[in-house]
Amino acid sequence: MRTQVVIIGAGPSGLLLSQLLHLAGVDCVVLERRDPEYVLSRIRAGVLEQGMVDMLERADVSDRMRKEGLPHDGFTLSVADTRLRIDLKGLTGGKSVMVYGQTEVTRDLMDAHRARDGKVIYEASNVTPLDFNGPNPSVTYDKDGTSHEIACDFICGCDGFHGVSRASVPDGAITEYEKVYPFGWLGILSYVKPVDHELIYSNHPNGFALASMRSEKLSRYYIQVPTGTDVKAWSDDAIWDELKIRLGSEAADRIETGPSIEKSIAPLRSFVAEPLRFGRLMLAGDAGHIVPPTGAKGLNLAASDIHYLSEALIEFYGEKSAAGIDSYSQKALARIWKAERFSWWMTMLLHQFPDLGPFNARMQQADMDYLASSHAAQVSLAENYVGLPY
Ligand code: FAD
Ligand code: DHB
Numbered sequence: 001m002r003t004q005v006v007i008i009g010a011g012p013s014g015l016l017l018s019q020l021l022h023l024a025g026v027d028c029v030v031l032e033r034r035d036p037e038y039v040l041s042r043i044r045a046g047v048l049e050q051g052m053v054d055m056l057e058r059a060d061v062s063d064r065m066r067k068e069g070l071p072h073d074g075f076t077l078s079v080a081d082t083r084l085r086i087d088l089k090g091l092t093g094g095k096s097v098m099v100y101g102q103t104e105v106t107r108d109l110m111d112a113h114r115a116r117d118g119k120v121i122y123e124a125s126n127v128t129p130l131d132f133n134g135p136n137p138s139v140t141y142d143k144d145g146t147s148h149e150i151a152c153d154f155i156c157g158c159d160g161f162h163g164v165s166r167a168s169v170p171d172g173a174i175t176e177y178e179k180v181y182p183f184g185w186l187g188i189l190s191y192v193k194p195v196d197h198e199l200i201y202s203n204h205p206n207g208f209a210l211a212s213m214r215s216e217k218l219s220r221y222y223i224q225v226p227t228g229t230d231v232k233a234w235s236d237d238a239i240w241d242e243l244k245i246r247l248g249s250e251a252a253d254r255i256e257t258g259p260s261i262e263k264s265i266a267p268l269r270s271f272v273a274e275p276l277r278f279g280r281l282m283l284a285g286d287a288g289h290i291v292p293p294t295g296a297k298g299l300n301l302a303a304s305d306i307h308y309l310s311e312a313l314i315e316f317y318g319e320k321s322a323a324g325i326d327s328y329s330q331k332a333l334a335r336i337w338k339a340e341r342f343s344w345w346m347t348m349l350l351h352q353f354p355d356l357g358p359f360n361a362r363m364q365q366a367d368m369d370y371l372a373s374s375h376a377a378q379v380s381l382a383e384n385y386v387g388l389p390y
Contacts, residue, residue, distance in 0.1 A: 003029045006139045006152045008127055009159030010120050013285030013302040015109035019059045020310040026317050030120040031127050031141055040103055043189055043262050046212050047296035048098040049387030052303040061108045069100035078202040079368035091382035101214045102299050129155045129168050132281035160286040169278050181268035185222040188239050189262040194219045195255045202247050203350040209246035224351055236260045268292040270344055275329040284309050289336050291343035294350055301339050305332045307390050342384040
């Protein structure tokens with residue numbers, strides 16, 4: 001079998017790339033280790049930047065998001081006794097974000113692939129990228145007990161943090177930057193009315209809490225828990241009680257509680273691999289970088305990588321120019337590092353760091369007081385939250 005581009009991974013990065021290449025007439029095949037139901041069962045991000053919304057529009061997968069997504073013009077920050085609404089729209093000259101779950105984005109992309117008979121091979125095991133530094137790249141995989149090989153021009157590694165693509169790059173060719181935080185987020189999804197019509201990010205002496213949502217009837221909440229916490233140690237009742245404490249008395253009086261339909265813990269990590277291109281192998285999304293979720297940048301960064309990468313591949317086939325491929329890594333990394341900085345800063349502002357002592361707590365309070373008193377500081381926060389330009 002031969003195709004122009006093999007995409008490894010059918011998460012949001014891989015499916016969005018495949019969809020954009022298809023619309024431009026570039027032939028590609030997506031190889032995914034899991035089955036579609038498993039991919040859809042992973043509850044992850046919930047906030048889309050304007051740039052990602054526009055990309056979904058261009059990819060012709062925005063109809064349901066336009067109907068069911070919730071545009072948000074602001075959010076609330078709460079640190080100790082200071083509460084502050086960040087007026088995204090007012091501070092950025094009219095920009096906002098869209099609350100629409102990663103699961104729904106993925107489902108819309110899957111539906112679009114099914115409708116056009118797009119080539120996505122699920123439950124492909126032992127996926128192996130070969131000869132990407134040479135003239136004849138290919139990818140081998142096993143499916144239903146048979147081995148297959150696909151010859152191609154390019155391999156796109158969209159297979160997440162634990163994927164095979166980055167792991168296939170020889171050690172000396174890649175530099176990895178990493179910061180691991182001593183806590184994770186325990187997330188709960190429940191069919192209850194959100195406590196507020198906007199998100200609330202809160203730093204309480206007991207730890208971070210976030211009140212988010214997926215719709216007007218479906219809420220998503222998170223609390224900071226120490227690394228190594230067993231999700232079974234937290235009953236639904238214990239999570240609701242802790243949320244009432246950490247979100248403050250005003251929210252506690254209004255919060256609606258109910259049984260969880262999903263509960264999981266995500267570790268927090270900052271990570272960047274440099275470069276993102278190795279001959280004819282390019283990394284995109286979580287395969288190349290991870291941000292802590294504070295600030296909702298993970299999925300949005302995956303989308304901006306796919307913007308640069310799809311343009312580069314379309315230019316390669318359309319205009320016979322490798323200029324976009326040659327500059328992909330540098331262009332994507334310039335935006336990635338800024339999102340890394342923002343996510344790290346929001347994480348430092350909003351979490352409890354027992355190891356960093358009382359000085360750190362005072363720095364957080366000073367940061368918050370500065371934000372509350374400075375229009376310039378709020379503009380900076382808002383322009384990063386709605387997403388820096390592509
Ligand atoms: P992924 O979504 O990881 O997709 C990669 C795909 O590749 C998967 O389907 C995987 O099965 C497949 N794959 C892996 N290895 C192979 C292989 N060897 N062969 C074939 N296929 C393979 N971001 C936010 O902004 N907000 C959040 O609240 C948030 N919560 C998160 C919670 C968790 C537990 C995690 C892990 C991430 C979270 N993120 C969040 C980050 C966000 O979800 C990711 O940035 C986003 O999923 C990146 O998309 P991706 O397509 O690059 O990678
Ligand atoms: C969600 C996740 C985030 O990381 C964030 O900053 C905002 C919302 C969410 O899952 O809803």
